Amino acid sequence: MLSGMISGAISAAIGAASAASKKPSSSGGSSSSSSSSKGSGSVSFDPNFDYAEAIANTTDAAERARLLKERQAKIDAMGLAGKVGSNEAVSVWTQNYRPYWISSGEEDSELGVTGLYDAAAKARLQAFETARQAIGQRLQSQYADIEQSYRQGMTQADVNARRSALGNEEKLAALGLSTGSAYGAPTSGYTETSRVAMDNAYRSDLNNLAAARLDARSAAAQSAADQEASLLSGYYNSEASAALQQAQAALSQYNADRDYSISLAGLTGYLNGMPTMAYQQMQSDWALSQSQMQADAEQTAYERAVERWKTYGYVLPADAALLGVAAGTPTSDQSYRTAQLKLNQIKTNYQISK
Template identity: 60%
Template structure:
């Protein structure tokens, strides 16, 4: 919510025409409130510019500092969002490739299992035919073997079958583990690259902000050298100048007062043209008490005490 300000008040003119530090700061604050509340940023002179204004020096700079800063920040934020979107999209592709690899591994495993079963049955039938040709009978497959040769044949087929199953299982696990490790490595590299780019972007952003700050500071200092005000505060040079001006004015006033007093002393009464300077009515004689008071005031003034 914007702070207090006077809607129809010409803050720029008031700021330019006052050298009182506190008053300038108050006027600048209210003017900024007005700019914020009425959306005048970029349409009127900026507070940074107006803070340097005097009655005879008024450089114009559009109040786009905040808007410009927001625009630059918006560009950085947009770049960050785009970078994050690319990161998430690539991570999603990595997971999709992993799921595809795992699915292919499982499909190959099932096909190999089927083929192993087929091979085992073929081995059993082949052994039965060989034993039959030798006049040996293996007996029913669920019953005990009828001979040592039949028993040995069954054991060999079973061992081969179990060995094939074990090899297939190990191969499946190894393939899955390799696919998952590759995906993890890809994600790690992706994350590392993302955070590095994020760090680089933050550094670039900070450097840009620092450069802008230095540029604004240098500009403010250069303008302060011309106007005598830095962000609305009088500079030391300006204060010294004002002190010199005040001293010169005081000297001129003292000299004018002294000259008028001398004419009063010479003529014996106050001339019409000196009445305002001396602060007494025209025609006042030197015998009047005001003459003595004026003499004392002049002495005090010349001694630096004022009157």
């Protein structure tokens, strides 16, 4: 996450520097080289120029931003990622302080925090789909068992009805109440009544079997639906818990990266690739008195921060501390109008002090 924050700040500085200054540099690079190439985004660079050394030897914010942009284009175009010092490291280089580390970029990292959470989310989704398929398979198996039991019951009902009919005919014949065959027309009222009763009992058995079949299928379907609802609820709960953990981890990492950047700024004089106010003040003491130079520097920094706020529509991370508002605050916020009022007051006080 630290590399992502530094890269974002560098990009913001590049945009701000481009808006504030369009003059060409005399320290080298694509503008002064007779041999230049085009990198990603049509950014020109000199493949033979030592950008890292030039970045370390300049204290001009606009120049550092331009050199960092061209160096990144060179790294991307020539496939130097992971082979030379990363732009995140070089962005804080000075003449006497040059920490070195290599970064292949977050997009190529399969073991990043985001990648680990994504892999866990995929595993949870796969487990959820597997469990849901198992519920469906069990339901189909229950349906098959119910149908088999229903067919067996139908067969047994047919057998029982046939046996009862033949047995009843024999009883009626023995009593002299039936003189015909079991398959012939009834020969007496007793025979007809007996056959109607047997037929009604047979149909009642069939109806009971059909009702039992429907009840069994309905119970199986309801059980499967309850299981799937419980499974879905558990899945959503686990996703919500994982999302909360990821947000908390991201916030903790952000705070750690911010503290590290502030600590590093105290050693190097640069914060996320941009010179700190203290470092700018130290360099400016060579030409102007300390009190006047500090007033000029604060006015310029605040004015540019407000202008970048207006240009981008929101506060850049590098400007948040200076403006006293959270990074990402839109211009529609009341704090923007307060900043404009403060800027006007600064300009008025500056004119009065002349």
